Amino acid sequence: xxxxxxxxxxxxxxxxxxxxxxxxxxxxxxxxxxxxxxxxxxxxxxxxxxxxxxxxxxxxxxxxxxxxxxxxxxxxxxxxxxxxxxxxxxxxxxxxxxxxxxxxxxxxxxxxxxxxxx
Amino acid sequence: xxxxxxxxxxxxxxxxxxxxxxxxxxxxxxxxxxxxxxxxxxxxxxxxxxxxxxxxxxxxxxxxxxxxxxxxxxxxxxxxxxxxxxxxxxxxxxxxxxxxxxxxxxxxxxxxxxxxxxxxxxxxxxxxxxxxxxxxxxxxxxxxxxxxxxxxxxxxxxxxxxxxxxxxxxxxxxxxxxxxxxxxxxxxxxxxxxxxxxxxxxxxxxxxxxxxxxxxxxxxxxxxxxxxxxxxxxxxxxxxxxxxxxxxxxxxxxxxxxxxxxxxxxxxxxxxxxxxxxxxxxxxxxxxxxxxxxxxxxxxxxxxxxxxxxxxxxxxxxxxxxxxxxxxxxxxxxxxxxxxxxxxxxxxxxxxxxxxxxxxxxxxxxxxxxxxxxxxxxxxxxxxxxxxxxxxxxxxxxxxxxxxxxxxxxxxxxxxxxxxxxxxxxxxxxxxxxxxxxxxxxxxxxxxxxxxxxxxxxxxxxxxxxxxxxxxxxxxxxxxxxxxxxxxxxxxxxxxxxxxxxxxxxxxxxxxxxxxxxxxxxxxxxxxxxxxxxxxxxxxxxxxxxxxxxxxxxxxxxxxxxxxxxxxxxxxxxxxx
Numbered sequence: 100x101x102x103x104x105x106x107x108x109x110x111x112x113x114x115x116x117x118x119x120x121x122x123x124x125x126x127x128x129x130x131x132x133x134x135x136x137x138x139x140x141x142x143x144x145x146x147x148x149x150x151x152x153x154x155x156x157x158x159x160x161x162x163x164x165x166x167x168x169x170x171x172x173x174x175x176x177x178x179x180x181x182x183x184x185x186x187x188x189x190x191x192x193x194x195x196x197x198x199x200x201x202x203x204x205x206x207x208x209x210x211x212x213x214x215x216x217x
Numbered sequence: 218x219x220x221x222x223x224x225x226x227x228x229x230x231x232x233x234x235x236x237x238x239x240x241x242x243x244x245x246x247x248x249x250x251x252x253x254x255x256x257x258x259x260x261x262x263x264x265x266x267x268x269x270x271x272x273x274x275x276x277x278x279x280x281x282x283x284x285x286x287x288x289x290x291x292x293x294x295x296x297x298x299x300x301x302x303x304x305x306x307x308x309x310x311x312x313x314x315x316x317x318x319x320x321x322x323x324x325x326x327x328x329x330x331x332x333x334x335x336x337x338x339x340x341x342x343x344x345x346x347x348x349x350x351x352x353x354x355x356x357x358x359x360x361x362x363x364x365x366x367x368x369x370x371x372x373x374x375x376x377x378x379x380x381x382x383x384x385x386x387x388x389x390x391x392x393x394x395x396x397x398x399x400x401x402x403x404x405x406x407x408x409x410x411x412x413x414x415x416x417x418x419x420x421x422x423x424x425x426x427x428x429x430x431x432x433x434x435x436x437x438x439x440x441x442x443x444x445x446x447x448x449x450x451x452x453x454x455x456x457x458x459x460x461x462x463x464x465x466x467x468x469x470x471x472x473x474x475x476x477x478x479x480x481x482x483x484x485x486x487x488x489x490x491x492x493x494x495x496x497x498x499x500x501x502x503x504x505x506x507x508x509x510x511x512x513x514x515x516x517x518x519x520x521x522x523x524x525x526x527x528x529x530x531x532x533x534x535x536x537x538x539x540x541x542x543x544x545x546x547x548x549x550x551x552x553x554x555x556x557x558x559x560x561x562x563x564x565x566x567x568x569x570x571x572x573x574x575x576x577x578x579x580x581x582x583x584x585x586x587x588x589x590x591x592x593x594x595x596x597x598x599x600x601x602x603x604x605x606x607x608x609x610x611x612x613x614x615x616x617x618x619x620x621x622x623x624x625x626x627x628x629x630x631x632x633x634x635x636x637x638x639x640x641x642x643x644x645x646x647x648x649x650x651x652x653x654x655x656x657x658x659x660x661x662x663x664x665x666x667x668x669x670x671x672x673x674x675x676x677x678x679x680x681x682x683x684x685x686x687x688x689x690x691x692x693x694x695x696x697x698x699x700x701x702x703x704x705x706x707x708x709x710x711x712x713x714x715x716x717x718x719x720x721x722x723x724x725x726x727x728x729x730x731x732x733x734x735x736x737x738x739x740x741x742x743x744x745x746x747x748x749x750x751x752x753x754x755x756x757x758x759x760x761x762x763x764x765x766x767x768x769x770x771x772x773x774x775x776x777x778x779x780x781x782x783x784x785x786x787x788x789x790x791x792x793x794x
Contacts, residue, residue: 167529192299195305202571
């Protein structure tokens with residue numbers, strides 16, 4: 100944490116705590132608790148997360164685009180039961196959960212300490 | 218409508234509140250260090266934290282507002298659910314872990330970790346405070362709306378009750394107790410909504426041929442309330458509304474469907490005909506009149522977008538932009554809410570944070586599916602109060618049983634307790650930790666930090682109560698939309714660019730936060746809705762084309778950050794500014 104503090108050292112000098120390795124781009128982030136096993140893997144986990152995020156962006160804004168430009172499609176009832184509007188809404192909710200579980204599992208796999216590497 | 222207060226309701230209600238406050242006192246006996254107070258010792262178990270996420274997030278707007286909107290307008294309430302939940306994806310996949318690795322106690326620390334700049338601390342603390350206050354207002358208004366019919370007491374009393382209860386909780390135990398309050402609230406909410414939903418499904422759909430005569434509510438200049446011309450009394454009052462008037466043809470002459478499965482319920486509804494009610498206000502010499510008239514609609518038309526966002530069917534561009542802007546703000550707003558982000562610090566590492574967010578999304582997603590059924594059940598319950606969308610869910614419960622009504626109202630009240638306590642935590646953190654210690658540079662030891670936080674909490678509680686009373690006539694979801702717009706405009710650009718663009722400078726962050734906040738706030742205060750409902754002026758006087766600023770102010774925040782960062786010197790790595 101970047102916080103400079105002045106405190107008298109025994110011997111009269113001043114100590115300044117300077118930030119440790121500063122945060123860089125998250126794909127290779129040196130995090131504050133660098134010693135944590137798997138902290139390297141966090142960059143990979145973040146990348147997976149980012150990819151999943153874009154998947155959801157497509158789903159979500161795709162739905163919004165349908166609402167704005169082709170509402171007739173949303174009124175249709177392809178399975179004879181609920182209409183596509185309701186189905187999409189429920190689908191988006193399910194997709195959010197699914198993606199978050201995928202992420203959790205993928206991140207755990209990617210971060211597990213690997214023996215014999217590097 | 219007038220409501221009778223029932224002793225049972227009051228008893229259940231009081232015991233709930235006292236139990237929650239008691240729990241917080243008991244938990245408050247744990248350590249009172251500053252770290253403990255603000256970040257719950259980093260020890261909360263991920264499952265508890267996940268459900269607490271849900272409890273934190275599912276506020277009065279979710280529970281009361283969305284149900285009510287679905288009950289009166291159909292599918293469009295569900296659009297809010299979709300937007301609210303989608304915001305979690307941004308929070309989880311873009312913001313979650315980098316924040317935890319960067320931050321210490323508050324959102325401002327996270328943004329500031331790179332620069333150690335007073336300007337950043339100040340601007341982010343202000344933005345945190347502003348957003349927290351705007352998010353507080355609808356909760357307090359919702360609290361008043363709950364108390365009024367439940368206990369038969371005036372709106373202001375409900376607001377004050379919440380304010381006092383929450384301030385007590387926060388001041389005695391800080392984050393630990395708010396986590397438990399929210400865990401309890403989250404589990405209760407989802408559980409009882411599940412109970413209510415299964416009751417709705419087993420009751421099925423019934424034809425109800427109640428009277429379809431328009432009703433009028435008049436407020437005379439001297440403050441008396443008339444219903445259909447006569448003074449309003451419990452025996453002469455507005456009739457409850459919201460009915461299904463025709464089942465699908467395949468049911469023939471049957472007037473009820475019997476128990477239905479969830480998908481069956483939806484498809485039967487789509488083939489039925491339903492009567493919804495809406496009010497038209499007009500003012501003349503004898504007072505302000507609101508005339509409530511029924512409209513018969515096909516279920517299929519109610520279960521598609523456009524019931525509330527009229528522009529989706531009329532084709533007006535401004536309305537379509539308004540809708541897109543709101544959906545964008547909801548999507549971006551969750552990750553930017555200070556009281557959500559603060560919860561990431563209460564687990565011990567990244568893996569725990571991910572697990573807790575998954576649990577949170579599961580609980581919240583399940584809840585939104587349930588509220589769809591609650592809203593539709595209320596729509597056809599024949600028990601709606603035409604004057605209040607917020608009461609749809611509790612009144613639905615009342616149509617099943619009085620006890621359930623009391624329980625649901627008590628849970629809704631704890632809903633508000635939980636959300637408000639989270640917001641006051643974020644706000645008091647901003648004041649005590651960021652403003653006082655970091656910006657004003659007043660050094661404090663641990664004890665003083667905690668005390669400062671508590672004083673700030675009390676102050677915020679008072680402000681919240683005052684605003685909740687002042688804004689009592691506002692639509693709750695509208696105010697939440699405000700908060701999301703401001704949060705997304707002020708906080709998200711700074712956060713995202715800090716995480717993903719190394720060339721971000723501290724001036725860029727300060728500029729982005731301040732411009733985003735001021736622009737979205739200004740836009741909202743100049744919008745047609747504000748002109749009409751706050752200033753009492755004509756909608757046409759508003760200079761902005763639509764009400765939700767997000768579509769404009771969120772990109773504006775990004776642009777400002779990029780431009781200002783490029784114009785200012787790049788920070789050499791590692792030196793405090």
